Amino acid sequence: KTTSTTGSNNYLWLALAAGGGFNRVMWFQNKGSISLGGEGDTVGVIGSEYADKGGFSFMNSGTITLNGKSQKGIVVNDKLLNRTSSNNSGYPAAEIVLTNPIQINGSKSVGIAFKTFADLDGDENFSEGSGASTNANEKAASVVKFGNKTRESDLKVDLKGSKNTGLYFEHANVAANPFKVSNYTLNSNEGTKNALVYIKKGFVELAAKNKANKDNKLTITDGSNNIAVYTAAAGDTLKTGATITITNSNSSTGIFAKSSGTVTNTGEISASGKSVKAIIAQGSTINSTGKVTVNGTALNDLDGAVGLASMNGGTLTQNNADTNITVDGSASIGAYADGKVGIPAPTATALTMTGGTITAKGGAFNTYAANNGTVTLNGVTLNTEPKSLAFYTTDNGKIDFGTGATKTTANIKGGTDSNSRGTAFLYKGVGTYAPFNTGTISSWAAANFANRNNLTLNMEQGSRLFIAQNVHMDLSGTNPTGLATALGTNITGSSDYKTFMLYRSELALDQNINLDNPNDAYNKLEVSNSSIKNNNSNTISGTKTAQVALAQENDTSLARTEVKLTNSGSINLSGANSTAIYGKFGEILNDTTGKINVGATSAALYGTTDSKIENKGNINLGANSVGIFSKGDTATGIAGTYKGLVSNSGTIASTGKSIGITYNGIGSGTSDTRITNDTTGKINLAGEGSVGVYGLGSNYNILNKGEITL
Numbered sequence: 257k258t259t260s261t262t263g264s265n266n267y268l269w270l271a272l273a274a275g276g277g278f279n280r281v282m283w284f285q286n287k288g289s290i291s292l293g294g295e296g297d298t299v300g301v302i303g304s305e306y307a308d309k310g311g312f313s314f315m316n317s318g319t320i321t322l323n324g325k326s327q328k329g330i331v332v333n334d335k336l337l338n339r340t341s342s343n344n345s346g347y348p349a350a351e352i353v354l355t356n357p358i359q360i361n362g363s364k365s366v367g368i369a370f371k372t373f374a375d376l377d378g379d380e381n382f383s384e385g386s387g388a389s390t391n392a393n394e395k396a397a398s399v400v401k402f403g404n405k406t407r408e409s410d411l412k413v414d415l416k417g418s419k420n421t422g423l424y425f426e427h428a429n430v431a432a433n434p435f436k437v438s439n440y441t442l443n444s445n446e447g448t449k450n451a452l453v454y455i456k457k458g459f460v461e462l463a464a465k466n467k468a469n470k471d472n473k474l475t476i477t478d479g480s481n482n483i484a485v486y487t488a489a490a491g492d493t494l495k496t497g498a499t500i501t502i503t504n505s506n507s508s509t510g511i512f513a514k515s516s517g518t519v520t521n522t523g524e525i526s527a528s529g530k531s532v533k534a535i536i537a538q539g540s541t542i543n544s545t546g547k548v549t550v551n552g553t554a555l556n557d558l559d560g561a562v563g564l565a566s567m568n569g570g571t572l573t574q575n576n577a578d579t580n581i582t583v584d585g586s587a588s589i590g591a592y593a594d595g596k597v598g599i600p601a602p603t604a605t606a607l608t609m610t611g612g613t614i615t616a617k618g619g620a621f622n623t624y625a626a627n628n629g630t631v632t633l634n635g636v637t638l639n640t641e642p643k644s645l646a647f648y649t650t651d652n653g654k655i656d657f658g659t660g661a662t663k664t665t666a667n668i669k670g671g672t673d674s675n676s677r678g679t680a681f682l683y684k685g686v687g688t689y690a691p692f693n694t695g696t697i698s699s700w701a702a703a704n705f706a707n708r709n710n711l712t713l714n715m716e717q718g719s720r721l722f723i724a725q726n727v728h729m730d731l732s733g734t735n736p737t738g739l740a741t742a743l744g745t746n747i748t749g750s751s752d753y754k755t756f757m758l759y760r761s762e763l764a765l766d767q768n769i770n771l772d773n774p775n776d777a778y779n780k781l782e783v784s785n786s787s788i789k790n791n792n793s794n795t796i797s798g799t800k801t802a803q804v805a806l807a808q809e810n811d812t813s814l815a816r817t818e819v820k821l822t823n824s825g826s827i828n829l830s831g832a833n834s835t836a837i838y839g840k841f842g843e844i845l846n847d848t849t850g851k852i853n854v855g856a857t858s859a860a861l862y863g864t865t866d867s868k869i870e871n872k873g874n875i876n877l878g879a880n881s882v883g884i885f886s887k888g889d890t891a892t893g894i895a896g897t898y899k900g901l902v903s904n905s906g907t908i909a910s911t912g913k914s915i916g917i918t919y920n921g922i923g924s925g926t927s928d929t930r931i932t933n934d935t936t937g938k939i940n941l942a943g944e945g946s947v948g949v950y951g952l953g954s955n956y957n958i959l960n961k962g963e964i965t966l
Contacts, residue, residue, distance in 0.1 A: 263294045264294050266292070266296075268299045269299065271284075271304040271312060271337070273304050273337055273342070274304070278310050281313055281402060282304050282311070282312040282313075283313040284313070288319075290321065291319075291323065295325045296325075296326050296327065298329075299330060303344060304337065311349030312350055312351075313350075313351045313352075313402065315353045315355075321361065322359070325365070326363075328366045329360070329367045329368055330369070331366075332350075332370050332371060333372065334371040344372045347372070350374040350376070350380075352409040353410050354412040357412035357413055358412070359416075360413065360414070360417060360420045361416045363417050365421075367423065367424075368411060370423070370426070374435075376408075376411070376435060377409070377436040377438040379408075380405065381405065382404055384403065408466065408467050409437075411423060411439065411441075412440070412441045412442070415443065415447050417447055417448075418450070422442040422453060425455045425456065425457065425489070427458045430459065431493060434458075434459035434460055435458055436461050437463065438466055438467065438472075439467065439472065440466075440472050441472070443474075444477070448482070449480075449482065450479070450483075452484050453485045456489060458489055459489075459494075461494075461495045465497070472497070476500075476501070476505045478503070479505050479508070480505060480506040483512050484500045485498070485511045487517075492516065493519070495519075495520045495522075496519070496523055501526045502527040502532055505529050506532070507530070508529065509527075509532070509534075510548075511525065512535075512536045513537050513541075514536075514538045518540070520544075521546050523546045524546050524547045525546060525547070525549070527549070528550070528551040529552060530554065530561065532552040533552075534548045534549075535574070536562075537565070537572040537607075541570070542570070544572070544576075548574060548576065548579045548612075549580050550582060552582070553618075554584065554585025554588050554620075559587055560583065560588030561585070561589075562592050563583060563614065564590070565589075565594075566605050566606060566629065567593075567595070567605060568597055568598075568599055568603060568605065569603040570605055570606070572608070573607075573609075574612070580612060582617065583620045587620075588618075588621070589623070590616055590621065590638075591607055591614060591631050591633075593605050593629030593631045594624070595628035595629045596651075605627075606629070610635060610660075611662075612637070614637075614639070615638075615641065616639070616644035616646070617641040617644055618641070619643045621645050622638045622645070622646045622666070624653075625649045626649070626651050627653060628652050630654045631654075631655045632658055633656070633658060634658035634662070635658070635661075636664045637664070638665065640666060643671070643676060644678055645678075645679050645682055645723075646668060646681070647681055647682075647705070649704040653704070654703075655704065655705050656706035658707055659707055659710070663712050664710060665714060666711065667714045668680050668714065668715050668719040669716050670718025670719045674754075678716075678719050680722065681723070682724075683723070683727070684724075685725065686726070687726065689728040690726060690728065691728055692724055692727035692761075694733055694739065698741075701743050701744060709745070712747075712748060713745055713748070715748070719749075719753045720753060720754040721739065721755050722739075723756070724756055725760055725761060726761060727762070728762045728764065729758060731763065731769075732766050734777050734780070734781060753780075754781065757782035757784060758781070759784045760786060761787075762786060762789070764789050765789065765796070767794060768794050768797075769794070769797070770797055771798030772797075772800055785810055785818060785819060786808060787819060787822075788821050789824070790822065790823045790827070792824035792847075792850075793825060796825070796829075799831050801832050804834065805836050805837060807838040808821055808838075809842075810842050816868065817843060819841065820842065821844045821845070823846050824848075826850075827850075827852045829855060830855045832857050834859075835862050836854055836859070836861065837860070837861050837862065838859075839862075839864075840867065842863065846860070846871045846873045846906065847873055850872070850874070851873060852873070853875075853876045854877060856881060859882050860875040860881075860908075861885070862885045863902075864886070868898075870905070875909070877909070877910035877941075879913055882915045882916075882918050883908035883914070883939070886900055888900070889930065890922055891922045891923060891924040901930060903931075903932045904932070904937040911943060915946065916939035917933070917949045917950065918952070919949070921952075921953045922953050923957070924955065925955060925956075926956075926957055928957060929956070930956040930958070931951065932959045933948075933960045934962055935961045936962060938963045939965065940963075948966060
């Protein structure tokens with residue numbers, strides 16, 4: 257038993273360059289217990305000469321535990337110890353047989369470091385030693401007897417702690433003579449920022465199975481910010497068939513290649529947890545045919561799970577029909593290509609996925625292409641669940657639907673309201689209220705998507721085609737047939753889907769609207785935090801109970817002018833409990849040419865939360881209805897600027913019992929006029945029990961300069 261809990265830079269075994277017979281085998285065997293707890297301690301450093309049959313053997317069937325900081329289990333050194341001027345080109349005859357793993361519990365430590373070459377797949381000539389040869393040099397090569405061929409190395413390392421590495425490679429070998437890691441089991445359990453394999457320099461091959469046909473495994477369980485395979489070996493290729501499994505390890509990654517040589521993956525990768533990533537190609541090329549399975553969620557609103565990521569000039573191809581990527585949360589992405597992540601200028605970046613399925617849930621993105629990044633989908637199935645988005649491009653990003661015979665299908669799931677629908681596309685206009693029509697859509701689609709005829713959109717009932725932001729749109733431009741032509745895609749499934757949700761935009765109603773008809777273009781729209789204008793030649797009509805012609809709610813962190821609801825045409829709502837125009841923290845206007853007719857127990861203009869409400873036109877009320885209703889105004893207003901105001905310079909009339917204006921708010925004093933019936937304002941209410949102006953709340957002034965006739 258060997259235990260060291262204090263001190264620093266202690267060495268347990270050094271294989272020295274000492275002259276003599278170079279066919280010797282330097283060997284170390286541990287059957288007991290080794291525990292190192294200091295800083296910079298090392299179990300074994302190999303730095304000796306060798307000849308054709310010489311080399312080393314490191315064997316462990318006991319326990320080796322590293323509890324300290326900056327420790328090493330085994331270092332295969334690139335210098336000959338005691339001959340520092342001599343380089344060591346490596347050990348063609350070598351074996352590391354870890355029947356039991358090296359256990360690392362500390363920090364910044366390494367299980368096995370290859371600073372020079374070592375043959376690891378075995379079957380190389382080896383000095384048998386212990387009288388096994390008539391050659392005196394070989395006979396004295398070892399005091400124990402070895403086989404005449406090296407065994408397949410068995411590399412086992414278990415990591416806990418933080419910033420530890422299982423296998424580390426830093427040697428300038430050549431492609432014809434790579435590190436052939438054929439038998440390994442590496443684990444990280446409850447670790448933080450650990451790397452199971454770290455390649456700084458060198459050509460490396462991680463075999464899929466050992467010679468006994470058993471899967472080689474890299475396993476990460478719990479903990480956070482771990483990586484199974486990390487390579488930064490510029491120009492040096494990596495081939496890996498490892499089975500990589502990440503379970504409940506937040507922000508952990510399967511394969512991460514950063515400015516390295518080409519990586520070829522044939523192994524299966526499975527990752528589950530918050531903010532997990534299966535494969536990242538950053539300035540590198542990764543070709544993967546292994547099955548990838550991801551079930552990831554967002555860690556927070558800014559840090560999500562990503563199935564496949566290519567960044568900063570990377571090229572990532574994933575080709576496996578059984579690939580299944582599921583990401584959840586608003587910061588999560590299924591397939592992500594971005595040419596500018598933390599660098600000053602964008603560079604062409606590519607991600608290609610052939611076959612497989614990507615499912616986005618809970619506000620996640622199926623695909624995201626930005627900054628000269630291109631995502632290519634060949635025969636991929638996308639499931640866009642409620643609240644999620646299928647395709648997003650920005651800053652010269654592009655999504656290509658490939659040229660193969662199998663089309664990509666996006667199944668856009670439905671919802672019951674604007675916050676729960678799955679959505680196919682997101683468009684952001686440049687500037688304030690940029691024009692958005694079929695011509696604009698066609699140009700935008702051509703610039704942001706390629707081979708659109710290879711995309712089929714399966715729109716389920718209650719799903720949504722577009723979210724459009726910062727645009728001006730005419731209602732006549734939302735016709736589904738025209739949209740399909742402009743997009744150049746195949747649209748199938750239910751016809752009962754929403755064409756658009758306009759966000760912080762402006763909608764012009766340039767045609768008549770029948771609110772009773774569910775297939776009316778207006779009823780197939782959703783509008784949020786936007787302005788709506790009903791042009792003077794149009795009529796909005798409805799006969800059902802509790803209908804609303806124009807309605808918007810504004811975010812109080814924005815300017816009140818973000819939501820302007822204007823009627824210059826006609827609104828006729830005969831159903832009870834209806835509202836012609838409703839706004840929260842908005843500006844409501846029935847203009848001079850505007851005509852509003854509402855039925856019983858209804859409201860013509862209804863504003864809340866310091867809205868500005870004006871009637872310049874004509875309002876006719878049914879029994880027990882109100883012309884203008886305002887509530888929720890505050891003494892100081894929103895942001896000390898926007899106070900609630902009601903003004904009537906038009907006509908409010910009724911033959912039944914009704915109220916011209918109802919106001920329920922709080923002012924800042926008797927000089928604070930919140931209600932004005934202007935000089936041209938007329939309130940004519942013929943019904944018995946009617947009220948011209950009904951004031952609730954406190955501390956404000958009502959000014960009548962016009963006519964009130966009861």
